[in-house]
Amino acid sequence: MLALRPVQLTDLPQLQQLARDSLVGVTSLPDDTERLREKILDSCASFAADVQNPGGENYFFVLQDLVSGRLVGCSEILASTGCNEPFYSLRNRPFSSESRELNIQHGVPALSLCQDLNGQTLLRGFHIDAERVRTPESELLSRARLLFIAAHPQRFAESVITEIVGFSSEDGQSPFWDAIGQHFFDLPYTEAERLCGLQSRTFLAELMPQYPIYVPMLPAAAQACIGRVHPDGQEAFDILEREGFETNNYVDIFDGGPTLHARIANIRSITQxxxxxxxxxxxxxxxxxxxxxxxxxxxxxxxxxxxxxxxxxxxxxxxxxxxxxxxxxxxxxxxxxx
Structure with missing residues (x-):
């Protein structure tokens, strides 16, 4: 039997192996001993804290085989985005222009760096062993977080979001990153994601362009990545979509992956x-x-x-x-x- 439970410091060696096997773009699961140790200790403090309102608490869970003791997956809940550092996204909305003289109105899709999603609960860090993909254990790993929210509503916001990993090729190339981020950092996509996992997304986000990026000016391959899910991230997307989560007008700043959102009152595992x-x-x-x-x-x-x-x-x-x-x-x- 498998059971989901809060992470413990003794899980560190196995957790690092999970990090090595995780999908590029899951920046909340870095392959670094000290960073993982910090995350475990932070999670332990979050579970122990007396919380009446959501803040920067991070609840880290592991999925364990109770017979062998082996960890086969992990997932997290960040109680509220934007508490410890700004939460950046790209807002994908049309930029409207018009000419009264020519009687022309035109809307051009544009991506704008923003912090609109601060203050919402964030599901992140979903990873499960390949042989357990699309099994009831995957549902357990993802949805048990929602039951935890149902049990402790004062610890979380009224709306929940998650960023699904965007498309990248088998050799780690992201057309979206190559079209935008590469010009500002001169780093390959995999290295940028690695740095985010070890440090923070903030220092990279603050170097991103501050003005709207007009989508039609991007290469076709980059445009196709906007809102596109990585094949290995499809299950995480599907589970939460069945829970009542929907896509919105926000995408990840590095790979263009979609953001899902739902009100607590509309999430199946919580309400049912x-x-x-x-x-x-x-x-x-x-x-x-x-x-x-x-x-x-x-x-x-x-x-x-x-x-x-x-x-x-x-x-x-x-x-x-x-x-x-x-x-x-x-x-x-x-x-x-x-």
Whole structure:
């Protein structure tokens, strides 16, 4: 059985291996021992903090095989963007011009550097082993974060966003970066993303052009990257789209990947999950797969398990499921259909 839980400092060696295997563009998972150590300690402090309003807290989760102890994935929640550093995006909207004399009005698509998305909760750092892509475990890794938000709403904003990794070729070339960022930094895309993971996006973003970039003036290959998802990022996109997330007019400043957003009130795993009393049941006539979590903080756990769930009444859970969740017979859990 796999369980999602908060990261611990002892996870560092395995976490670094996950970082080595992660997709270029997942800058929140750097392949650097000291940076990862800082992220783990920051996450531990966030889980331990008494929080009444969202701030710069970062909640880092790992997906662990409970039999082997091996980590097979990780994901994060940043409580509120823009608290510790500005959160930059490119706003993709038409720039309108008109000539009254000629009676012509024209809108030209333009990308503008902005901080419009400050103050929103950010899902990031999604990575899972290749052999578990498009399995229930991927759903667990992504959606269990939403159950955590449902359990602790005071810690998060009223809207949630995520940046999906944009297109790059197998050899690490990004047409979008080559058309824009390359001219300002003289760095290849992979190196720019590596620096963002080790330090901050801010110092690179502040060197980006401050004036609108007219999309028709970009090469066709770069234009095609705007809002385009990297093939290996498609699953992360699909899971959240099924949750009610939608694309908006913002894209990533480096690779042009899309940004998804949703109001808390419209997110399926939050609105459709319910609290139930867990009852130990050695045998269950399972009718479907469900995502189940406790409502803890530092002891938060979430699993996928086959259950027979009724609309009301207690929830029959097998003994290994209760053990994985760290709950006892008669304690409360949160459940939603997979």
């Amino acid at each position: 999950s319910r609290i139930a009393v867990a009852r130990q049941a050695p045998q269950i006539d399972a009718r479907g797969r469900y995502l189940v979590s406790n409502d803890g903080l530092g002891n938060y756990r979430a699993i996928v398990v086959e259950l027979d769930v009724n609309a009301e009444g207690p929830l029959a859970v097998p003994p290994d499921g209760l053990a994985a969740l760290g709950v006892r017979d008669g304690e409360r859990v949160r459940v939603v259909a997979l």
